[in-house]
Amino acid sequence: MRLIVFDMDGTLIDTHALISEHMMRTFTTHGVVVPQPDAMRRVIGLSLPIAIRQLAQSEDEALVTEMVETYKAGYRDTLPVNEGREPLYAGALAAIEVIRAVPDTILGIATGKGLNGVNRILATHGLTSYFATLQTPDHNPSKPHPGMLLRAMAETGATPDEVVMIGDTSFDMELGRNAGTRRIGVTWGYHEREDLSAAEVLVDRYEDLPSAIDRLLE
Numbered sequence: 001m002r003l004i005v006f007d008m009d010g011t012l013i014d015t016h017a018l019i020s021e022h023m024m025r026t027f028t029t030h031g032v033v034v035p036q037p038d039a040m041r042r043v044i045g046l047s048l049p050i051a052i053r054q055l056a057q058s059e060d061e062a063l064v065t066e067m068v069e070t071y072k073a074g075y076r077d078t079l080p081v082n083e084g085r086e087p088l089y090a091g092a093l094a095a096i097e098v099i100r101a102v103p104d105t106i107l108g109i110a111t112g113k114g115l116n117g118v119n120r121i122l123a124t125h126g127l128t129s130y131f132a133t134l135q136t137p138d139h140n141p142s143k144p145h146p147g148m149l150l151r152a153m154a155e156t157g158a159t160p161d162e163v164v165m166i167g168d169t170s171f172d173m174e175l176g177r178n179a180g181t182r183r184i185g186v187t188w189g190y191h192e193r194e195d196l197s198a199a200e201v202l203v204d205r206y207e208d209l210p211s212a213i214d215r216l217l218e
Helices: 016-029 037-043 048-056 063-077 092-100 115-124 149-158 169-177 206-217
Strands: 002-006 104-112 132-134 163-167 182-186 202-204
Touching: 002 132, 002 149, 002 182, 002 206, 016 037, 016 048, 016 063, 037 048, 048 063, 048 132, 092 104, 092 206, 104 149, 115 132, 149 169, 163 169, 163 206, 169 182, 182 206, 202 206
Parallel strands: 002 104, 002 163, 104 132, 163 182, 182 202
Antiparallel strands: none
16 A cells, blocks of 8 residues: 655645734734744744744743634634635646555645644645545644654554655654655745755655655655
């Protein structure tokens, strides 16, 4: 079998602008210095509490918890006006169709986004039935802890040599390395090429992803 696990933000969907806007609003609301745009981009992929703690450079857990709740509430409240601002990357759907058509292939998600958000986005893009295992911080430690991939393997029966982790950040590549799986870094996301040093293969276009997976798992 093959278990192909995708990160979401920066890999499947482009949410950088939307996430940054909500981060800026959250920090402003709580009177905390707004982080630089590059700093906000680089924490995408971590679980929200860790991302906000890192950006705020604060060990005040009460403040971090309040900021997390502000961020979540703002995201929920603006969903109607932000419809269409979480698009799939060009070529993503076509590549997924090719990948899942290979016999004995299972698809999964491992993301820093919450489970409700994952389910909503998959439903929006008609992908709910495509992914057999969904791993989020709701029931796992944040990346790069291996928990997401370990749980995905436990749910599907896959072994590490049958798993490919696909992502755009160093967190994704370290997650895969920590879990002992194969790793493909994509260069259209939120970390630079040099940050993806733990990847075994780098891919610049979605069209090239299916053949890269085949080569890794041969």
